[in-house]
Structures are given as structure tokens and as C-alpha cells.
Ligand code: GDP
Ligand code: GDP
């Protein structure tokens with residue numbers, strides 16, 4: 375069963391049979407339960423009330439459909455396509471520890487290899503040797519190239535090497551893994567800024583994606599993480615992982631609203647094939 379079917383089955387939204395205050399309250403509550411944030415939920419319901427009156431909508435079914443449209447619209451610009459228009463192009467994953475950055479890189483590498491692309495993985499998480507080992511397993515599994523250095527090496531230097539390798543080998547995409555935890559937050563943010571500067575300098579014209587990886591089960595904290603990472607990295611989108619273990623995921627709506635960041639992919643498991651382009655319509659339907 376896919377995540378959206380599952381969310382439907384759980385039926386976060388039970389719903390009133392009439393278009394009364396109870397209907398709107400239930401709807402608002404179901405959005406809040408799915409982690410959209412209270413403000414976003416209230417605003418969406420307000421917009422629905424206006425539309426219902428404007429369009430003379432009479433039934434809860436029609437109203438729910440209308441709500442789907444409103445939610446989808448809030449996620450617009452949510453084109454799941456990554457900009458990979460240059461050779462090489464660079465996709466960097468950032469996010470706190472354990473959200474699924476390395477796994478997502480592995481899954482993306484698998485997808486890209488299937489599309490016939492030449493992929494290089496940059497082991498920019500040098501905080502622990504195990505991090506590069508984990509990426510090496512994905513490189514092996516997917517046939518992507520791997521650039522790594524020793525534990526404790528400067529991640530910007532690893533990325534520099536990876537970009538050089540990409541140019542030399544005429545690669546299509548460099549996927550950059552990063553650490554999610556350092557001795558303190560400022561160190562991590564400085565490190566990410568430095569990596570970005572190296573890419574700016576070495577490949578000034580490259581198509582770039584900086585994806586914030588968020589764990590769907592962490593709820594509203596995702597917004598805090600997004601604000602924090604936005605300070606050091608020019609984020610271009612979100613990957614929402616672990617939706618297989620959660621009926622939530624409403625947090626992407628709050629993030630799209632506040633920061634204008636589209637959701638690119640969702641993670642639905644630990645395997646190479648468990649990554650799907652984000653489908654805003656299916657997501658909205660499942661949510662309500
Ligand atoms: P990182 O610290 O951000 O690099 O996170 P990892 O990629 O190492 O992932 C942390 C854990 O989450 C691992 O056990 C992954 O297998 C698991 N994981 C990653 N993505 C998903 C997902 O979409 N669904 C599930 N169920 N587990 C995931
Ligand atoms: P700044 O930190 O923005 O001033 O940038 P730097 O010019 O100091 O370089 C940033 C990073 O790129 C450094 O950590 C270096 O390790 C790395 N780097 C720069 N040039 C080279 C190079 O020729 N080879 C390697 N391996 N790394 C380099």
C-alpha cells in the first residue's frame with residue numbers, strides 16, 4: 375500500500391455531513407494533526423470558507439475537493455524535476471543527523487544511473503569514517519563513482535576533489551553528502567557555507583540543487599530546521615523522508631508557505647527504489 379492510500383485508510387479526516395462549523399473545525403483539526411501548523415491550517419480553512427461562498431458550493435464532498443485545490447496551489451512551483459541542465463550539475467543534501475541524507479543520495483544515484491547518467495558521489499560527511507563507508511556501499515550498489523578522504527578531512531576539500539573528478543571524467547551529476555552534526559551548530563553552518571563557496575568558485579555556471587532533507591515523523595521541528603539551514607545554504611527544495619512510517623507530512627505545507635520551498639521527492643523506505651517524485655495532488659487528497 376502506498377503512503378497516500380495508507381493515509382486515506384487511517385482517515386485523518388472523518389468529516390461532518392454538512393457544510394457547518396463542525397465541518398470546518400474538523401478539517402482544520404485534521405490539517406493540524408498532519409503537522410501543517412496552526413497558522414497555515416487556519417488560513418487554508420479561511421480560504422475555503424471564502425471559496426465555498428463565492429462558488430456557491432453546497433456539499434462537503436465538493437468542499438473537500440475545493441480544499442485539495444487550495445492545498446495544491448499552496449504547493450505550486452512544487453515541480454519535482456531537479457535542475458540538471460549542465461554537465462556536471464551539483465546536488466547537495468543538507469539536514470540534521472539521521473534524517474536520511476546519505477540514503478537519499480543512494481536512491482537518487484540509483485534513479486540517475488537508470489537514466490543513463492554518469493554520477494559521482496562526494497563523501498562530504500567526514501565527521502565519522504562510517505559515513506563515507508555507508509556512501510561507498512551505495513556507490514558500489516549503484517555503479518556511481520565515489521570521492522572520499524579520511525575521517526576528519528575538510529569536506530570542502532572532498533567536494534573540490536569530487537568536482538575535479540567530475541570535470542575530468544565528464545560526469546553528469548555530482549551528489550554531495552554532508553554532515554548533520556558537528557561539535558556545534560555554528561561549525562556545521564560554516565562548513566556548509568564553505569562547501570557552497572568551493573562549488574561557486576569551481577563550477578560557477580553549474581546547475582545547482584541544495585536539498586533540505588526532512589524526516590516526516592519530526593513534525594513542526596522541520597520548520598525550525600529549514601530556517602536554520604537556509605542561513606548557510608541557498609536551499610532549492612525539500613526531500614521528505616520516512617513517509618512510510620508516518621501519516622503526517624503536513625509540515626511541507628508550512629515550509630512551502632513560509633519559505634517558498636518546493637518538495638522534490640518523498641522517501642518511502644530504505645531501499646534503492648523507495649524514492650518518488652512528489653505528487654502535490656495525491657498528497658493533498660490523502661491529507662484531507
Ligand atoms: P543521514 O544521517 O541524514 O545521512 O541519514 P541516513 O541516510 O544515514 O539514514 C538514517 C536512517 O534512516 C537509516 O537507517 C536509513 O535506512 C533510514 N531511512 C532513510 N530514509 C528512509 C525512508 O524514507 N524510510 C525509512 N523507513 N527509513 C529511511
Ligand atoms: P575559502 O574558505 O572560501 O577562503 O576558500 P579556500 O580558497 O580556502 O578553499 C576552500 C577549500 O577548498 C579549502 O578547504 C581547500 O581544502 C579546498 N581547495 C582549494 N583548492 C584546492 C585544491 O587545489 N585541491 C584540493 N584538494 N582542495 C582544494
Ligand code: MG
Nearest residue numbers: 475476499505
Ligand atoms: Mg549521512
